[in-house]
Amino acid sequence: MSTISRDVIETFENPYPHRDYVIESVCPEFTSVCPKTGQPDFGTLTLTYVPDALCYELKSLKLYLQQFRNHGAFYESVTNQILDDLVATIKPRWMKLVAEFTPRGGIRTVVTVEHGSR
DSSP states (O other): OOOOOGGGGGGOOOOOOOOOOOEEEEEEEEEOOOOOOOOOOEEEEEEEEEEEEEEEOOOHHHHHHGGGGOOOOHHHHHHHHHHHHHHHOOSSSSSEEEEEEEEEEEEEEEEEEESSSS
């Protein structure tokens, strides 16, 4: 199993820290690996957050997410790890991650996790 490092996530200062506003990033090409079958899992991640002092830089987010390509983990674990790593890095006022995975065996799975309150 590969190791995922949040250290690749770069940040920049929020240009409007005095104001609450929402940033949404949609990542339609997320991939990871099923730990039971070794088969690839595909999904769309929608990250929505209200920044505090920091925002994440998009290219580094892409590089962070690409680490999951060869990482074996269940949907629930992947989704929670991504949220935990982003929260630890940028410390947003609020963040939500919706992970919509493509159907496998006729079953579609959506995992939603949140940090903070809005």
